[in-house]
Amino acid sequence: MKRLINHRPSRANALWMGVLPFILIGILYLFASHARLAENPDDKLLPSFSQIVQTMEKSALTPSKRSGEILFLQDTLSSLSRLGLGVLISALLGLALGIPLGLIPLVRSGLSPFVAAFSMVPPIAILPILFIVFGMGEVAKVALIVIGVTPLIVRDLQQRVEEFSREQLIKAQTLGASTWTLVIRIILPQMLPRLLDSVRLTLGTAWIFLISAEAIAATEGLGYRIFLVRRYLAMDLILPYVVWITLLAFLADFLLKKFTCKLFPWYDTKERA
Amino acid sequence: MKSFLHSTLKLFVATTLASTVMATSLLAETKEKFQVAWTIYVGWMPWDYAQQTGIIDKWAKKYGIQIEMVQVNDYVESINQYTAGKFDGCVMTNMDALTIPAAGGVDSTALIVGDFSNGNDGIILKNKKKLSDIKGQSVNLVELSVSHYLLARGLESVGLKEKDIKVINTSDADIVAAFSSKDVNALVAWNPQLSEIAGMKNASMVFDSSKIPGEIIDMLVMNTKTIEENPKLAKALTGAWYEVMALVKKGDEGALKAMAAASGTDLAGFNAQLKTTMLFHDASAAVKFTDSDALPKTMQKVSQFSFDHGILGDGAKNAEFVGMQFPNGKTYGNQSNVKLRFIDTYMKMASEGTL
Numbered sequence: 001m002k003r004l005i006n007h008r009p010s011r012a013n014a015l016w017m018g019v020l021p022f023i024l025i026g027i028l029y030l031f032a033s034h035a036r037l038a039e040n041p042d043d044k045l046l047p048s049f050s051q052i053v054q055t056m057e058k059s060a061l062t063p064s065k066r067s068g069e070i071l072f073l074q075d076t077l078s079s080l081s082r083l084g085l086g087v088l089i090s091a092l093l094g095l096a097l098g099i100p101l102g103l104i105p106l107v108r109s110g111l112s113p114f115v116a117a118f119s120m121v122p123p124i125a126i127l128p129i130l131f132i133v134f135g136m137g138e139v140a141k142v143a144l145i146v147i148g149v150t151p152l153i154v155r156d157l158q159q160r161v162e163e164f165s166r167e168q169l170i171k172a173q174t175l176g177a178s179t180w181t182l183v184i185r186i187i188l189p190q191m192l193p194r195l196l197d198s199v200r201l202t203l204g205t206a207w208i209f210l211i212s213a214e215a216i217a218a219t220e221g222l223g224y225r226i227f228l229v230r231r232y233l234a235m236d237l238i239l240p241y242v243v244w245i246t247l248l249a250f251l252a253d254f255l256l257k258k259f260t261c262k263l264f265p266w267y268d269t270k271e272r273a
Numbered sequence: 274m275k276s277f278l279h280s281t282l283k284l285f286v287a288t289t290l291a292s293t294v295m296a297t298s299l300l301a302e303t304k305e306k307f308q309v310a311w312t313i314y315v316g317w318m319p320w321d322y323a324q325q326t327g328i329i330d331k332w333a334k335k336y337g338i339q340i341e342m343v344q345v346n347d348y349v350e351s352i353n354q355y356t357a358g359k360f361d362g363c364v365m366t367n368m369d370a371l372t373i374p375a376a377g378g379v380d381s382t383a384l385i386v387g388d389f390s391n392g393n394d395g396i397i398l399k400n401k402k403k404l405s406d407i408k409g410q411s412v413n414l415v416e417l418s419v420s421h422y423l424l425a426r427g428l429e430s431v432g433l434k435e436k437d438i439k440v441i442n443t444s445d446a447d448i449v450a451a452f453s454s455k456d457v458n459a460l461v462a463w464n465p466q467l468s469e470i471a472g473m474k475n476a477s478m479v480f481d482s483s484k485i486p487g488e489i490i491d492m493l494v495m496n497t498k499t500i501e502e503n504p505k506l507a508k509a510l511t512g513a514w515y516e517v518m519a520l521v522k523k524g525d526e527g528a529l530k531a532m533a534a535a536s537g538t539d540l541a542g543f544n545a546q547l548k549t550t551m552l553f554h555d556a557s558a559a560v561k562f563t564d565s566d567a568l569p570k571t572m573q574k575v576s577q578f579s580f581d582h583g584i585l586g587d588g589a590k591n592a593e594f595v596g597m598q599f600p601n602g603k604t605y606g607n608q609s610n611v612k613l614r615f616i617d618t619y620m621k622m623a624s625e626g627t628l
Binding site for chain 1: 349417418441443450453584587
């Protein structure tokens, strides 16, 4: 009798098993939607697939009457650019703060408690202050992502630098490396893949902050659209948007992982993934 | 492999069964107890008071039923939940009643017309004094809400169009803080946020709902089928409402203080909000308002606005898509799709004292 942990599915079976939950969710939805629509053909909570397709085609994929732009595309582009900019700034800040915090004891003693405390402040709770400092435009939305995500990256990176092998640092010092050379030649190259890992793991948080920022004040974006049409329960627009956001997040994660593998083949992503 | 397929098949059948059961339970309606949702707003605080002091229970007992008033924190969510069938009734404005439940195919009836906004909604500009100065500005407001409607009516009054300004959707919870931001120069809000903002430096209120009286109406909306099958529910709710109204009319300090505290303000603050709310203390006044010729005209404007902004849904070919009925046989829109009904039946009973 083979033990359970030694049963391995074949490739085809593994694929089938992976897809199964998605199919089941789809079927469950179909049943529930059908039952509600039989009761009330105008039901908005669980629209039929054909209705979803129709709405998406009409309100999201054809150029809007008012601006002549394709809403779905416009929403996606503005959300992605906010997210991209926010995450990029966070990553750079993370690098600029995380390395000195992890490597230089003097910096660590001075700043580490502050960073640890600051990272615990929930940014959503201090929104009014953020409005006055950053205004209510694009800057505020990117800032909310940066404030939410940077502390996580900084602390993760600091941890990685602290874990860094002492032997390498001592060896480099005996060969005459200055602190600056250590950072540039030893630490930085080895921290870059770890930074990408960190970015990958904080991407979920970044999305949450993006959607909240767009819910508060915006004129376009994926989160804006969802919160706007929620006012009249247009689930036929909300559901495809949610699926799209999930897909985008999944793709971003996948691409970052591939990118890390390609750029730093020596770095084992499996070990920390 | 065979056993694997077999178990998968079993799992499949089980899930299908489970989902069917779940789907039917979403439909199931057991009617032993009724639930009505309410949210914090000056015109709806009497519901909370009626529940807290046992007035609701008293009336429910009189008609041999059980009624629970459920407070929901998020206004739109409460209407969505009502539309999805979780509640038998919910408090909302005339516009939201049209665009959420009625446009969503849930036949709804305005059982009690409680009040209309008489200054509770307003447009505020920073450093500007007249409404026409709004031209070319960005305006922060809750898009597609009564604020948006008020803005449209305001712009109309000074010969401007919506394309003369830019609308920025802003959450009502953050709109007070938004005014302090340097990017914000114009906004539309409702009370209590409105009076908070109006009191700030450089703020001037250039237009408010008292200039369009009777167009933003707060009411108790019930599922039509539910009250047709259970007139007792309608009677009990109406009875309880006008018992509290009598206290408010009398200026009963205990009652007003309790309502003020529950809405997070004090007696003075609550009275200030009442001043900009045209509350129908007497059932007869509410009946007169509901029977008036102005109401169908207002609903026509609201319907047109909603259609122009696409919030009647994709099925709507014109503003008449959702049919409405008013007392004395007055109608508006498609009469084969009547989803919103204004009735005076129970308010009349209250005014005649026959509840």
